[in-house]
Amino acid sequence: MCGHAHFEQSVCRSYLVVFARVMVPVFSSRRLSMLFQRIESEGLAQYSYLVGDSREAVVIDPRRDIDVYLEAATFQGYRIVAVLETHRHEDFVLGSVELAARTGAEIWHADGQWDYQYGEAVGDGQTWKIGRLKLEAIHSPGHTPGSMSYLLYDADGNPWMVFTGDALFAGDVGRVDFLGEDRMKKMAWLLYDTLHRRLLPLGDEVIVCAGHGAGSVCAGDISDRLWTTIGLERRYNPKLQFPDRDAFIRGVARKLEYAPYFREMERLNLEGPPLLGALPVPTPLTAAAFASRLESSLVVDTRMELGFGAAHVPGALSIWLGGLPGYAGWFLPYDRPLLLIHDCDDLSPVVRYLIRMGYECPAGYLAGGMLSWHTAGYENRTVRMVPVTDLCRLLDAGEKAYILDVRSEEERETYGAISGALNIHLTLLPGRMDEVPKDGTVYIFCASDLRSMIAASLLERAGWENMAVVLGGLIGWNSTTCKIV
Template sequence: MLFERVESEGLAHYSYIVGDGNEALVIDPRRDCDVYPKMASKEGMRITGVLETHRNEDYVIGSVELSARTGAEIFHADGHLNYRYGEAVEDGMRWKVGRLEVEAISTPGHTLGSMSYLLRDSGGEPWIVFTGDALFAGDLGRVDFMGMDRAEEMAGLLYDSIFDRLLPLGDGVIACPAHGAGSVCAASIADRKWTTLGIERKRNPRLQIESKEEFVEDMAVALEMPPYFKEMERLNLVGAPLLSSLPEPSPLPAREFAIASVEEIVLDTRMELAFGAAAVPGSLSIWLGGVPSFAGWFLPYDKEVLLVDETGDPGEAVRRLRRLGFDSIRGYLAGGMVAWHTAGMESSSIATANVHDLCLRLDRQEKERGWILDVRSGAELQKSGRITGAHQIHLTELPERIGEVPMDRHVYIFCGSGLRAMVAASILKRRGWKDLTVILGGLAGWSSAKCPVVK
């Protein structure tokens, strides 16, 4: 028997493969789907079906890709939408997988046609339920995707799905959601790797609400809506192009790269210290680990992407970008920044300082202490504290609120480590800001008397 969870870094996306005998099913596969056939082949199984829990908004689903490689049949949820592939799932549909059986359970709320899938063991008893984005560890799926004018309606549907369809399956049933902590598909998913319906019944704050009316009021709120969601919605209806049909990014010599960078967007995936020391002028900094979380906020789909990376092998950055539908990746800087400098090309830099340096500067400057930009989220400020006198603009809001940042003062940019601060600095520098310093480290070393941290 085969049961594995596949985690996609950065997106906090969970997919699953279940098999028995010589057959296997995959639930909510990712686009770079080599991992599933390898798992199945190792156990002497072939993948016969792909099940989608809902039309995803935060990543390109790999159903079409996996079907092309294995011949597996695709079953998609949200059958009311105009899909160009697969067959619509209906409540109560069943699939045999060796001695096991999977049953579709309609659980609308996060989306109108969301489906969960109940896996029964060889004795026919409920064992595992794949809840998609309906139920997470410590939270429930957001209900604002159809607009706030329908949020209360969707919250009511979600209440019925959770309390009438899922929880009655039994406290001992393992719950397998489509996302973990860090996903944008809910407000505060818990960092519990595995959970059960019983654990969620007792510990999930959303499930402690006593009435449906209170539940609807609590759930019907608007959350951040990344701009790339629209492209994900489109691709997940028509089916994304097969990865084999996409050209591989070309290694570009420094001068050719420089010419191309005038028209295209340069994404630098090196760490913040390397980017701050020297970078291709006009480039956007998003460190490799942050690409899944932030590329969709700041990269456009109507321009080709040029990459600068740490190692000279941009393969991992390409994989992560294509999970978000960024398929127009023209090339990468051959030889990295060493080759750029060897070719005599001009580079830009951004100053860095640690928190102790900033605290000393703030306390010594009596008249003009500079302007502190804090790009942490509101939740982080509530948890860790706010720097007195700092101006808080969450990183994802910076493009829309960039006019609030003064150009005639020295701007110190703070997050919790320096990584997101460097992203913000690169955005500002691209738009003409010059006097910027990225602060490295978090609040642990903060000791300013004139700008203390207030919780």
């Protein structure tokens, strides 16, 4: 896991190489001096873009840790002159203020109807010249009231790419529920117009550069197509196949999960987050110093589930490293210091994930990991772990066992549900713990073991003692008395 810090850059380069091979005349010519890079923020599946020509560049929807843009621009000899935002984002903190502070770039934000504390509001039809290229703002309401897309024209003045933010994705369209259920239909009405009157008429050949990829919480069914076009979406996107506006509204106006941290993102993306400067580094703490801070802090253990189950600091919350972007915002507060337990001393991946979601640098980490905790003689806890086959044999023998299934409703509908299980989606567990029994062993089940260990750590913190994480998933399920339905 220590090499994870370099993963995102390698992914971004691989995307660029693949795309460059398709668009060789444009992307590979030194004479044309064209700069284009898509940067993916792993876990959030968020895309930002660096576009430049003739040594000037703009960044669209930057993330808070901005070193990737500075390094790419500097390496190619470009100066970042502007930052463009497609909308007020809900799932991550924008890096616009940070980039402007480091480069002097102008900031242009969408959703001008809200009270931004930084930058200038974009106007519909506003243009920017970037060398021989031109960007044009297109008002694209629906996901938010003032969303903007940006159409990029090539050196010959032809529409080439459109940066759609959260209006149009590969295989899906943006959520319309962020302003509340009472406004969903109105926002869907606006989004229909955006799609059919503003974006689709741009032409089938125009490349769609969306704000998110598959796995994002900003839509329910984003395709895993890495690149797409207006034509591909017109033909294959299910949300563009509805026969009329009313059918579209019925199909997209639905309430999806809303993580608690979204409110903090909305605030920070209007006010502007505190400046970071360089990527912050947590303080290494001895076991004694770490132990002295337990009462006032929340311990986040980012090791894999088997390591946490074998031994962990009492009261620690288990969220494996790759799960931080998806689950930190559900379970980590903003008003308590965070202490980290990680499996190596390179904390940069953890810090990046957290600051992108508005958390400040953790107060410290356990130097030497759990080994230092053990050698100092401090108490630890364990979580019982059982193979799925053992649980099935236990049930078939008539033993009493409570099963807590923390998968989502969609997962159960798609892959099958366990008859007799208590179904509480992991994200809803803190508010429904009173439904979980305490008079017997609770066997916690998910598609793998990772989310089950998060659930176990939440229950342990709330006072549950008799729990077991079920290792494995439905593939190994073979109970005859407790069937998959």
